[in-house]
Amino acid sequence: MSAQDPVSDPAPLTSTDPAAEPADVRFLLIDGHAMAFRAFFALPADSFTDGRGQATNAVYGFVRMLVNVVQSEQPTHVAVAFDLAGGTFRDRIYDQYKGGREETPAQFIGQIALIEQVLDALGVTWLTVEDYEADDIIATLATRTAADGGSALIVSSDRDAIQLVNDAVTLLQPVKGMTELRRMTPAAIEEKYQVPPERYPDLAALVGETADNLPGVPGVGPKTAAKWITRFGGLEGVLAHADEITGKAGQALRDHREDVERNRRMNEAVRDLDLPADLARYGLGRGDTIALGGIFDDLAFGPTIRRDIPAVFLAPGGASAAEQGTGPEGPDPADVQRPTPEQVPALLRETFADGAALDLRGSWELGEGDCDLLALASADDLAVIDLVGLDDVAERAVAGWLADASIPKVAYDTKLAAHMLAGRALEVAGWRTDLAIAEFLCRPDQRPTDLPGLALRHLQEDLAASSAAAQQELDLEGADEGAEAERWARRADAVRRLEPLLRADLASHTVEALHDELELPLAGVLGQMERTGIAVDDDVLAELDAQHAQQQTDVAESAFSHIGGDRINLGSPKQLQEVLFERLGMPRTRRTKTGYTTNAEALEDLFAQTSHPFLADLLAHRDVTKMRQIIETLRRSISPAGRIHTTFHQNIAATGRLSSNNPNLQNIPARTEEGRRIRSAFRTSEGYEALLTADYSQIEMRIMAHLSEDAGLIEAFRSGEDLHNFVASRVFDVEPDAVDPAMRSKTKAVSYGLAYGLSAFGLSRQLRISQAEATALRDGYFERFGGVRDYLRSSVEKARETGYTETILGRRRYLPDLTSDNRQRRENAERVALNSPIQGSAADIIKLAMLRVDAALREAGCTSRVLLQVHDELVVDIAPGELDAVRTIVAEGMGSAYELSVPLSVGMGVGRTWLDAAH
């Protein structure tokens, strides 16, 4: 019989949350003190401090452990129990309890309080009970949960937790470090200790517990104790039959019977403490990202751990729990509606008449895509429509709902959603918010430490993980459609809940118009461009590759011959360094992290000094290798239909430019004759007549003129003369006719360097002139174009005051480093501050132009279409007979996209291929 009074029936946990049926509860219970202590010894206290002398290693380790367990075990509820400093009832039973322990290490002190603060910010309930230990709290909650039909997971290194294990309660014991946990089920415990979990306290009472200073029976270890317990059915039986046990051990047992009985009284967990019974108190998702950011800042925690905080801790949308009100709101993803085809029209007509957040299960790559599940979320309803197997009526209902511009729609990535729907011949209109774009406009430099955006990034990661998981299940054909529907409903619901927060964010950064009128509609245009793709002639690429392949081997052989025939890997900087600087004894170049640079600039310098033929061959080899790489990448990207479909991203380049990948079509060679040949493989489509390229000339300098209001620069552009010639004539104080090419190229370098925050050092290196000469050049420039100098100075100052730079359309970029004490960081931020308004305004302008051109082509009934954007250039596919019309539309659309104080000049060229269309 237990040494303790019979345990009263546990009070059932009450649920104020209709979503959480007690039977669905997975309750994670953590012994806070034990785990913090373990973390303290697992991590070096000296390397984890907050910078003010407070050690944070236990906090860090504890949080890591918590995050890991929550991620891997996916509990629905969590509580952390702590011991209190004063004694407990056990000390009154036995005054030597836990005696003889070492003094708490000085560096551990205070870390429990910090852990409690972090838990508060994470919205995780932590508990202490006067006169009781953490284990009693855990025992109470685990017992209640199991009684209600739920399951519990206990994380504790304390052996007292073993007795709590049963079919519904699992113990996770730390094995080594903080993150490796052993799963102790009843079977695992029986295997390890030879007794079932409920008999473990019997065993412990006999063996004793040194950690608690509880002596057991001398000479009796776990083996003997387990044998006795099994033989007599428990400790009660063992004690009742103590006389029958022969030998030394039997005598020892009889001699220490009182110790054993005391031990058993001490190690029985208390399971009926008076604890809050409301389950919602222990629910996840009540974290406060702002508070968490503050605490992590105080603790000097880096970006890694911030990034690893799963969204499950955070309140919907990342707002504080206080703002949100506690508890989950809205429909329960488990109650997702899964309409039959007959129900679809009514569902869309009635339930989602006012719009929805949506998310799709599907794919998009190589210009092809498809989707099969459409998840919809409103404030009150969740539905997942199976797009496969719809009847005609249902299909028309879906198509009509999607295409109805008066029904607002929201998605995390609208362009991707449109791609997947386009695969089913479905068009979408009425997009209201693209969460990824909204997030980007508010925080273009997405740093993991920017906590307000954390919840969104977690949504993004969750979306990605969810898609990956679904794909895996699909591959294994083990997909459970019910679980899938719930998962996708959850995703759509997250989008739905985040939208108002992102809208508020857009408003507070004054970038609503930028989202609504520029980026969001642009996503539609880019989607069209991506789906269309550009025709590529693989034969041309194959031929180019063959030529380069021959050249590559020739030049490599030649290179080897110049270093004694050693066939080194010419692509290995390490091996090159060995040859150049060790074997050939060439002068060392600029240092890199891992050695000395072997970049083209340095190799050319070396060649100038040594004239070693190996260098020339190496450079040639680099060129041809790069060329083959590009060709190979492009060839691999060609779709079966013979087209390349890049992806344009609106949320990568912090200045607001687009980026292109898979493949990148914005860095196809253009500067060298040889490289440009690749452009001849890009050609007009079947049934089309030609490609047209249109680019802005000197758009960045024109923006500089506009923003700086420099009279000289404005005059330069209005005069219609060659810009750099004009500027050079002013800088060098000569007649325009007298400007020589050297003067022109020098001023050109200064002009462009200015917008990059170019230093005298950088300018001298660029032009290969002395620093003094570079300084004189820059000063001369500023003397004649004082407005530019004043503008550059004042724009950095303004950014330092406001904390951000701004483009002509109000696109912001926040630069906290402008006030950094670190010179390197500050100066870098200053250069960024100089460049961002200029590069960003240019991006704004061409984006406006794209909208105008696309709309005008449509309006004119043209079949011609924009295919690519390369920062200041558009590539258009011209349909037969439309050349003149398109020329006019593009010239007008680009030229009048935005009114600057100087004209926007657009150059155009036409040809069968991208190369021929150059001008």
Added chain:
DNA sequence: ATACTGGTATG
């Protein structure tokens, strides 16, 4: 397998 580094292509 995954992350980083150096190199090079573009505007």
Added chain:
DNA sequence: TCCATACCAGTATT
């Protein structure tokens, strides 16, 4: 020690 990107091969690291 000049802004913004993407991608590759080699190398180092779990």
